[in-house]
Amino acid sequence: MMRKILMVVIWALCLFPNMNAQIVWKQVASGVWKGVIGTPETYSLLNVAGVSPNREGLTRLPEATLPTLADEIVGEIQDGKVSLRIPLQREEQLYGFGLNFQTVHQRGRILNLHVDHYGGKDNGRTHAPVPFYISNLGYGIFINSSRYLTVYAGSGARKDSPNAPVAKDRNTDKTWTSAPYSDAVSVLVPAQGVELYLFAGPTPMDVVRRYNLFCGGGPLPPRWGLGFVQRTKKLYTDKDVEREVAEFEAHGFPLDVIGLEPGWQSRAYPCTFEWDKSRFPSPADFVQKMAERKVHINLWTNPYISPESSLYKDMYPLSGSHTVWCGIVPDLADVRARQLFNEKLEKEHVGIGVSGYKIDEIDGYDRYLWPDVATFPSGVSAEQMRQTYGLWVQRVTTELYRRHNQRTYGLVRGSNGGGTSFPYVIYNDYYSHQDFITALINSGFCGVLWTPEVRGSKTSEEWLRRFQSVVFSPMAMINAWSSGTKPWSFPDVTETVREYALLRMRMMPYWYTEFARYHFDGIPPFRALNLEKEFSMEQAAVKGELRDEDLETNPYMESVTKEIKDQYMAGEYLLVAPMFAGQTERSVVLPRGNWYDFYTGEYVGNGETIVVSPGIERIPVFVKDGGIIPLMDPVLHTPTIGEKIHLEVRHYGKAEGCYRLYDDDGETFDYEKGMYSWREIRVSRDKKGRLKGSISKAERGKPDNIADVTWTFMTD
Numbered sequence: 106m107m108r109k110i111l112m113v114v115i116w117a118l119c120l121f122p123n124m125n126a127q128i129v130w131k132q133v134a135s136g137v138w139k140g141v142i143g144t145p146e147t148y149s150l151l152n153v154a155g156v157s158p159n160r161e162g163l164t165r166l167p168e169a170t171l172p173t174l175a176d177e178i179v180g181e182i183q184d185g186k187v188s189l190r191i192p193l194q195r196e197e198q199l200y201g202f203g204l205n206f207q208t209v210h211q212r213g214r215i216l217n218l219h220v221d222h223y224g225g226k227d228n229g230r231t232h233a234p235v236p237f238y239i240s241n242l243g244y245g246i247f248i249n250s251s252r253y254l255t256v257y258a259g260s261g262a263r264k265d266s267p268n269a270p271v272a273k274d275r276n277t278d279k280t281w282t283s284a285p286y287s288d289a290v291s292v293l294v295p296a297q298g299v300e301l302y303l304f305a306g307p308t309p310m311d312v313v314r315r316y317n318l319f320c321g322g323g324p325l326p327p328r329w330g331l332g333f334v335q336r337t338k339k340l341y342t343d344k345d346v347e348r349e350v351a352e353f354e355a356h357g358f359p360l361d362v363i364g365l366e367p368g369w370q371s372r373a374y375p376c377t378f379e380w381d382k383s384r385f386p387s388p389a390d391f392v393q394k395m396a397e398r399k400v401h402i403n404l405w406t407n408p409y410i411s412p413e414s415s416l417y418k419d420m421y422p423l424s425g426s427h428t429v430w431c432g433i434v435p436d437l438a439d440v441r442a443r444q445l446f447n448e449k450l451e452k453e454h455v456g457i458g459v460s461g462y463k464i465d466e467i468d469g470y471d472r473y474l475w476p477d478v479a480t481f482p483s484g485v486s487a488e489q490m491r492q493t494y495g496l497w498v499q500r501v502t503t504e505l506y507r508r509h510n511q512r513t514y515g516l517v518r519g520s521n522g523g524g525t526s527f528p529y530v531i532y533n534d535y536y537s538h539q540d541f542i543t544a545l546i547n548s549g550f551c552g553v554l555w556t557p558e559v560r561g562s563k564t565s566e567e568w569l570r571r572f573q574s575v576v577f578s579p580m581a582m583i584n585a586w587s588s589g590t591k592p593w594s595f596p597d598v599t600e601t602v603r604e605y606a607l608l609r610m611r612m613m614p615y616w617y618t619e620f621a622r623y624h625f626d627g628i629p630p631f632r633a634l635n636l637e638k639e640f641s642m643e644q645a646a647v648k649g650e651l652r653d654e655d656l657e658t659n660p661y662m663e664s665v666t667k668e669i670k671d672q673y674m675a676g677e678y679l680l681v682a683p684m685f686a687g688q689t690e691r692s693v694v695l696p697r698g699n700w701y702d703f704y705t706g707e708y709v710g711n712g713e714t715i716v717v718s719p720g721i722e723r724i725p726v727f728v729k730d731g732g733i734i735p736l737m738d739p740v741l742h743t744p745t746i747g748e749k750i751h752l753e754v755r756h757y758g759k760a761e762g763c764y765r766l767y768d769d770d771g772e773t774f775d776y777e778k779g780m781y782s783w784r785e786i787r788v789s790r791d792k793k794g795r796l797k798g799s800i801s802k803a804e805r806g807k808p809d810n811i812a813d814v815t816w817t818f819m820t821d
């Protein structure tokens with residue numbers, strides 16, 4: 106009997122594949138629901154990332170019920186693919202869909218989510234094409250698929266839509282548009298099934314936090330990772346590096362990490378993973394000598410193995426069918442390949458004290474990566490491998506460092522959904538300062554970190570402008586692999602560059618705490634203003650006028666919406682509005698509430714657009730009313746375990762303030778066993794109305810790295 110019923114159901118499903126279109130939602134964490142369409146593949150983004158949700162962090166978010174749109178989400182198998190339809194309301198705006206470089210608002214866009222080196226257009230091909238988006242109405246959707254996805258983010262209109270656009274006569278109606286209103290996000294997943302995750306708000310920030318925490322929370326970098334990073338010229342020897350480190354000291358520039366570029370390896374492109382003995386005759390001694398100078402070593406590599414590497418023979422049967430630059434591609438979906446890879450890294454680098462990696466070229470371009478016809482012994486398709494290789498390399502190396510109870514913080518050129526917790530920052534070879542800032546904004550929507558790294562510059566103005574931005578980013582880095590540029594390469598601005606490099610160090614207690622908030626609470630340290638509740642949709646975008654003459658070359662051209670994509674939030678209190686070379690003034694949109702100048706503490710405005718002309722010495726930075734910024738002395742190297750600091754607490758504005766300052770040993774995973782402290786900093790008014798500061802003691806037996814505290818009331 107049961108068998109008969111089953112047969113009938115299967116028959117019915119074949120005949121009417123749309124029958125099961127509506128999704129059954131199951132709560133999987135606080136404010137997170139999973140829906141299944143068809144038969145999802147077992148190889149997915151979340152499975153590859155292999156991380157578990159931070160459930161404790163999720164409980165700190167407001168309780169939420171299943172968003173009502175859940176009932177209207179439709180998923181069906183169509184033409185052998187999953188077709189998803191997620192409804193949209195008229196004025197709804199969407200953010201996310203991965204690391205975009207030129208746009209923040211994604212509604213109306215058509216994207217092919219595909220891991221690749223960014224090619225100058227927001228078309229879905231990017232370093233982290235994370236299939237996650239957030240609505241300004243306060244919910245988010247994540248598609249847990251490792252396939253190339255086609256997304257119509259509110260493009261296309263069904264004839265039977267209950268909320269369809271109205272036909273307009275273009276001859277007479279000025280509101281005619283070539284892209285009529287669409288009432289849904291549609292997604293094609295080329296597979297027989299998929300898992301969909303729905304994240305509740307109530308606010309867009311809550312959605313982002315839930316997504317990040319569901320993926321394990323943001324990484325907590327070692328403290329030194331937030332110090333200054335210099336990547337040296339590609340063929341530097343150990344002596345060249347030692348000289349450069351001495352020059353940093355001599356010039357009074359901070360330095361925490363030296364990144365070695367390809368020349369440290371005996372062969373690169375493809376790589377041996379072995380040291381070049383002519384340039385680095387004694388790697389262990391070299392790494393040790395650098396450690397004594399408080400400088401960490403980071404190694405560039407790509408994962409493609411040279412026939413000259415001792416790893417080649419054993420890895421050969423565990424690699425893909427196609428080569429990259431004639432090197433084999435380890436099949437990291439196979440545990441044996443991961444083990445071999447790990448053993449090599451352990452023996453050659455991690456075991457002698459190397460602090461981290463820069464893992465290059467796992468993103469693209471197509472012309473040198475494995476083609477989609479490649480096969481891998483694990484059976485994972487070339488397409489899925491492409492979408493997940495960045496996750497694999499991050500996971501393998503993260504686990505390796507964890508086994509050493511040592512935190513790492515490195516660079517990677519590709520990632521994807523689920524990768525939030527990996528201690529890696531994305532970078533690339535593209536070099537538009539403006540687009541680098543937009544990428545920084547978008548990184549906060551998709552659970553990745555991005556550095557607007559500084560390389561060469563044509564003028565000292567450009568140099569300084571780029572430098573000022575990178576100081577307010579997840580990794581303050583000069584990548585001089587090709588240009589050999591040093592922080593002091595432009596003498597007329599060297600003093601200001603040094604001032605900013607030291608400011609980065611001074612702000613360490615703030616940066617470190619903001620990363621702790623990313624880890625424990627899922628709040629991205631660098632993010633769009635759109636996630637701030639005091640920022641309104643009206644402020645977020647202004648629709649421009651379309652001129653008739655514009656239509657001559659493109660009859661379907663739309664008027665351009667000017668969106669805010671050149672200013673961002675850095676931590677809880679700071680709004681950063683970078684200046685670009687050639688600019689002498691710029692406008693800054695301030696969310697509601699009183700805002701103050703970071704450098705002077707002066708009031709600048711409230712919920713309005715201001716114009717600033719700060720001169721070359723200053724990147725405009727503003728602080729929220731009641732903002733508390735903890736600083737330390739401008740040291741050249743980040744304090745190590747147990748080193749005490751002098752804390753200067755700055756308060757801005759008229760409002761009283763409260764900040765929780767995070768502290769731990771800064772290097773190990775002992776914080777996971779409770780070895781950390783949150784200390785409450787309070788600034789309040791006494792009876793006479795004067796501001797007074799206080800800081801709570803660290804709990805007994807918990808890390809306490811503060812020697813003494815001074816208070817600066819910037820506005821009063």
Ligand code: GAL
Pocket residue numbers: 339366367405465466533534584586
């Ligand atoms: C590029 C990478 C650069 C630099 C270079 C060295 O692919 O993006 O940052 O590392 O390789 O060859």
